[in-house]
Amino acid sequence: MSPAAAAATSRRIRGVDAARGIALLGMMSTHIFPLFDKGLDGGAAEPSFVGLVFSGRSSALFAVVAGVGLALLTGGSRPHFGRGLMADRAGIAVRAVLIGAIGLLLGGLDVNIAIILVNYAVLFLxxxxxxQLRLPTLAGLAAGWMLLSPALAFLLRPWALANVPPEGVLGHSPGTADLFQPWMLLSDIFLTGYYPVLQWFSYILVGLTIGRLDLLRTSHQLWLLACGAVAAVGAKALSWLTMDKLGGYAEVAATGPAQRADFDAIYVVNMSWVEQQDSWWWLGSASPHSGAGLDLLHTSGTAAVVLALCLLIGSRWPALLAPLSGPGAMTLSLYAAHVWIMAMVLEVGLPLTRGQLYWSQVVLVVVAGMLFQAAGWKGPLEAVTSTAARATRTLAGGRSRLPS
Structure with missing residues (x-):
């Protein structure tokens, strides 16, 4: 590879890593700061800045960039096939199993965080x-999945909830103990949990589609920026038309699950706290974590915008991205460290404000990421997963190659 090509590849990867770093910092903010605050004099709850900006969008960005990473690992704009593709799949499967195992271990910690790693691993599988699919096919699949999976989930969730054993506990971060209740675990992962794979697979397909672009080309970066902006704005506009102008919001507000004092605020910041049933109008919402098609479209659009901006900056001023691309290159290690720190803070009861807790971790994450990047090191968990994936890929008959 020529020096110019190597530099271009580095810049492209730095842009992808920077987007992943933004997702990590955004998710951390939703874990620490409240998504809505009480109004003046104890009045109605009001959405907070973190709730309005980062809820739903950060985790969606994390998933979309995961899809981009899978595309890069399997050939980028020229997808692998044959024996090479078989080896790619074997390496990715091993990586997914290890990520899922880490997620199950973290799920055993006493911490009020919806840990994404088990769902993330299942999405990989x-x-x-x-x-092996190319861009046009992937784009069509992504659009169809985004359209149909919310309706399928709406039909299946009541059936899943009715068939979960009475002792089952839904809506929590999966842990090792859940392996002994496989039906509950599968229900939580695919339908009833915080990151339902049935709908969230849309983000992986979107990411795979984006990753099949030539991400080094400025024209493709600008195209991605424009399409993302149109999708994000268009989804919110369609939801406003459906829910506000056509009466959808009044219909869902009259259902049983919406009969709670804080429903108006929850509708704006996090719909995972409400069981969406009794009305098909729920599918017209673009609310964060609603899992509706317009929510998936909006958050995919915002993810595309963030990724496009990172790629554009990385192609011209890569040094500017170092505080983000460093952490983004080792998000598995830093995400696990963040969850562990939050569990320890909860157990010890450190007298820190939310702001102090967040910004101290931001400094830790950025400094660690930049130091590892400067030294050319992988994060500890990244080293384990990439080594195992590379060894598996070699055994499966493919060329050993560095992960993207």
């Missing part, structure tokens, strides 16, 4: 049959 679900992507394996789609890795």
């Amino acid at each position: 679900c992507a394996l049959p789609f890795l």
Whole structure:
């Protein structure tokens, strides 16, 4: 590879890593700061800045960039096939199993965080049959999945809830103990949990589609920026038309699950706290974590905008991205460290404000990421997963290659 090509590849990866770093910092903010605050004199709850900006969007960005990473690992704009693709799939499957194991261990911590790693690992496994597809096919699949999966989830969730054993506990971060209740675990991962794979696979397909672009080309970066902005704004506009102008919000507000004092605020910041049933109008919402098609479209659009901006900056001024791309290159290690720190803070009861707790971790994350990047090191958990994936890929008959 020529020096120019190597530099271009580094800049492209730095842009992707920077987007992943933004997702990490955004998710950390939603774990620490409240998503809505009480109004003046104890009045109605009001959405907070973190709730309005980061809720739903940060985790969606994390998932979309995961899809981009899978595309880069399997050939980028020229997807692998044959024996090379078989080796890619084997390496990705091992990586997914290890990530899922880490997620199960973190799920055993006493911490009020919806840990994404088990769902993230299952999304990787679900992507394996789609890795050979090219951009037009992936784009069509992403659009169809985004349209149909929310309706399918709406039909299946009541059935899943009715068939979960009475002792089952839904809506929590999966832990090792859940392996002994496989039906509950599968229900939580695919339908009833915080990151339902049935709908969230849309983000992986969107990421795979983006990753099949030539991300080094400025024209493709600008195209991605424009399409993302149109999707994000258009989804919110359609939701406003459906829910506000056509009466959808009044219909869902009259259902049983919406009969709670803080529903108006929850509708704006996090719909995972409400069981969406009794009305098809729920599918017209673009609210964060609603899992509706317009929510998936809006958050995919915002993810595309963030990624496009990072790629554009990384192609011209890569040094500017170092505080983000460093952490973004080792998010698995830093995410696990963040969850562990939050569990320890909860157990010890450190007298820190939310702001102090967040910004101290931001400094830790950025400094660690930049130091590891400058030294050319992988994060500890990244080293384990990439080494195992590379060894598996070699055993499966493919060329050993560095992960993107």
